[in-house]
Amino acid sequence: QVHLVESGGGLVQAGGSLRLSCAASGSIFRFYDMAWYRQAPGKQRELVARITNDRTTNYADSVKGRFTISRDNAKNTVYLQMNSLKPEDAAVYYCNAKFLAGDYWGQGTQVTVSS
Numbered sequence: 001q002v003h004l005v006e007s008g009g010g011l012v013q014a015g016g017s018l019r020l021s022c023a024a025s026g027s028i029f030r031f032y033d034m035a036w037y038r039q040a041p042g043k044q045r046e047l048v049a050r051i052t053n054d055r056t057t058n059y060a061d062s063v064k065g066r067f068t069i070s071r072d073n074a075k076n077t078v079y080l081q082m083n084s085l086k087p088e089d090a091a092v093y094y095c096n097a098k099f100l101a102g103d104y105w106g107q108g109t110q111v112t113v114s115s
Contacts, residue, residue, distance in 0.1 A: 002026055002104040004095045009109030012085055016113075020080040022095030022106055029076040033098045036069060036080045038091035038111075045094070049080060063089075087115045 003025040012018050024032065035050040049059045049069035057069055068081040078095065090113045095106040 002032070002097050002099070002102065004097060004104055004106035006093065006095045006106045006109040009093060009111045011112045011114065014085060014087055014113055014115050016085050017081070017083045018085065018111060020082070020093055020095075020109060020111075022078045022080075024076045024078070024095075024097055026076070028099070030073040031099055034069075034071060034078040035096040035098075036078075037094045037096055038089075039094070039108075040088075040091040043091075048093070051078065082111070085111075085113045087113045089113050 004022055006020060006022045008018060008020040031053050033052045036048040037045050038048050039045040047060055048063055049067055051057045051069045051071050059067060066084045071078045090111055092108040092110050094108045097104040
């Protein structure tokens, strides 16, 4: 079982920045593929960014050039740096870990963007 705890959400004005963090349990974090998803009210959960265990990254088209995903294996933590935030980025952001057949989720952190 992998336990994930997100932090860093909050209220920000459009054009501002936030950095989300996700701390993971376990001693084999370096093998996990990690990702951030988001879900806005009335919408399906969508992939925002992914970073594999070999640090390959990919992003949703809507956030390319504005968001950066990174990981610190020494701290068992994955980050999502969000710049130039837009009102449409407002959502609950969820951390996800995948390892072998396991698929684990955090509880989510709210991001609100005021226009």
